[in-house]
Amino acid sequence: MNQNTEWPLWEVFYQPGNGKPFEHAGSVHAPDAEMALQNGRDTYARRNEGISMWVVPTDQITASAPEDAGPFFDPANDKAYRHPQFYSVPRAVKKRN
Amino acid sequence: MDTKEKLDAFQDRIDRGEKIEPKDWMPERYRQQLIRMISQHAHSEIVGMLPEGNWIPRAPSLKRKMVLLAKVQDEAGHGLYLYSATETLGARRQDVVEDYIYGNAKYSSIFNYPTLTYADICVIGWLVDGAAIVNQTMLAKSSYGPYARANLRICREESFHKKQGYEMLAKMASGTDEQKKMAQDAVNRWWWPTLMMFGPPDSDSPNSAELIKWGVKTKTNDELRQSYVDRMVMEAEVIDIKLPDPDLKYNKKTGHWEFGEIPWDEFWAVVKGNGPMNRERIKARKNAYEDGEWVREAAIAYARKQKLKEGKAS
Numbered sequence: 052m053n054q055n056t057e058w059p060l061w062e063v064f065y066q067p068g069n070g071k072p073f074e075h076a077g078s079v080h081a082p083d084a085e086m087a088l089q090n091g092r093d094t095y096a097r098r099n100e101g102i103s104m105w106v107v108p109t110d111q112i113t114a115s116a117p118e119d120a121g122p123f124f125d126p127a128n129d130k131a132y133r134h135p136q137f138y139s140v141p142r143a144v145k146k147r148n
Numbered sequence: 149m150d151t152k153e154k155l156d157a158f159q160d161r162i163d164r165g166e167k168i169e170p171k172d173w174m175p176e177r178y179r180q181q182l183i184r185m186i187s188q189h190a191h192s193e194i195v196g197m198l199p200e201g202n203w204i205p206r207a208p209s210l211k212r213k214m215v216l217l218a219k220v221q222d223e224a225g226h227g228l229y230l231y232s233a234t235e236t237l238g239a240r241r242q243d244v245v246e247d248y249i250y251g252n253a254k255y256s257s258i259f260n261y262p263t264l265t266y267a268d269i270c271v272i273g274w275l276v277d278g279a280a281i282v283n284q285t286m287l288a289k290s291s292y293g294p295y296a297r298a299n300l301r302i303c304r305e306e307s308f309h310k311k312q313g314y315e316m317l318a319k320m321a322s323g324t325d326e327q328k329k330m331a332q333d334a335v336n337r338w339w340w341p342t343l344m345m346f347g348p349p350d351s352d353s354p355n356s357a358e359l360i361k362w363g364v365k366t367k368t369n370d371e372l373r374q375s376y377v378d379r380m381v382m383e384a385e386v387i388d389i390k391l392p393d394p395d396l397k398y399n400k401k402t403g404h405w406e407f408g409e410i411p412w413d414e415f416w417a418v419v420k421g422n423g424p425m426n427r428e429r430i431k432a433r434k435n436a437y438e439d440g441e442w443v444r445e446a447a448i449a450y451a452r453k454q455k456l457k458e459g460k461a462s
Contacts, residue, residue: 056444057242060235077298078232080241082444083451094228097221098305117172 058082060109063091065101073105081106150175162363167293170236178362181355182292183239185364189287190230191248191255195429197223199263200272208266215312216269222305229298236294249434257415258345260423267320267327267334273313275335275342275380281306282376283346291363318387335384336392343407344415346373374404381405 058080064073076095081087087106096104115123131137155175161168168174197220204220207213234244247253258276263269281303288299320331347353347369359365377396384391395408417423 055242056441056448057240058444058448060241077229078235079228082447083454086447086451093221094225097218097225114171117169 061087061091061106062109062112063087063095064105064107065091065096066103067101069102073103076100078109079106150177159361162291162361165363166291167296168291169293177358178364179237181359181362182295182364183234183237183244185359186230186234186237186295186298187239187244187247188254188256190227190234190244191253192259193223193227193230195255195259195433196276198429198432199259199261199425200269202263203266203269206266212316219273219309219312222309226298226302226305229301230295233292233294233298245437249430249437254419256345257418257423258341260418260425260429261338261341262425264337265330265334267317267330268338270313270317270320270331271334271338273309273311274317274383275313275338276345277306277309277313278380278383279342279345279376281310282372282379286365286367286372289366295364314383314387317389321387321389332389335389339392340411340414343373343377343410344412346370346376348412348415349410377405377407 059082060078061081061084062078063076065076066073076091079087079090079094081090084106088104091104091106092101095101127133154173158168158173158175158178168178200216200220200223204213204216207216231241231244235241244253248255258279263272284299284303284306288296288303290296290299317331317335320327322328323331347356350356350368350370353369356365356368360368381391381396393408395406397406398404399406418426421427
């Protein structure tokens, strides 16, 4: 085995079009941010998949734990009053077209 | 610990068609099988660049050279999508890569055959990528999220690969007598090895049942092979190419094409390292990896220096 010459890992996100939210594409290895952008482009945007790109060092991402998904997202469960369907409107008011 | 309770809950998720994501609980065996399978797939994409790269400097026209360059670059991309999928499972990229350069990790046997003429490039696009699409379309529905997404991306690009090969072969097959002969000769040499790309028959495939149970694969080797044959018989006929199998015959009852005995002895010999190009392929990869080592080191040193400079300036 060789000594460790592996470059750090980066997560790549691109914006698929004007006005669209960024989405995760995958990851690349690169020695610095500039090369991470170039590698990200060559790996994930060879066919104009994106018009803008973010790269983030993988170890800088904090993620929620899937096994805690229940209690973590639970507070949103019992607040029906956050949705418009919770409220009644007089019949005479027409629906917007 | 893989307790029975956890295993059952996992199987329920698979049976409901849920995708498994990197941080989800998964059986250790599921993780290991995926790392093995995805890294083999990744190695195959990377080795696959060699037989085709062989013809880039000798492409018959500028157009064909551009097409082939783009295709070979795509194969590198496919390898990278897949290596990054293995990293989501906790594998280290360098270990995975070195396991195949210095260890005995496997890759698809098809890339251990030589590309003798430019007709081979046509046939690789049509048959080899055609077979890969059948396989990868199935894998795009795999239960492991990152693997499914990598395959989806691959499939989108792979259809260009197949189409450019088929178009070229059609042209060659309707050309001069010499061109026709070249096209047919390449098909004769590649047909049987492409049937082997789907792996050993179901009766002799120890991993299949488990991979299907876990939704990593959704079809068996023989099912995939059959849908490939059905499709290719039709496409060969349209461009006046003969498939080198005297036993090919249509079964009206099943709606499928029956085919002759696949030379499995040859398959196992190539898997064990005795194909025409096994040694050559590994040597080329090893040289590229070792010759590139100083570049990887220099880039790291440069990045470190730049960081130091920034630190001083602020």
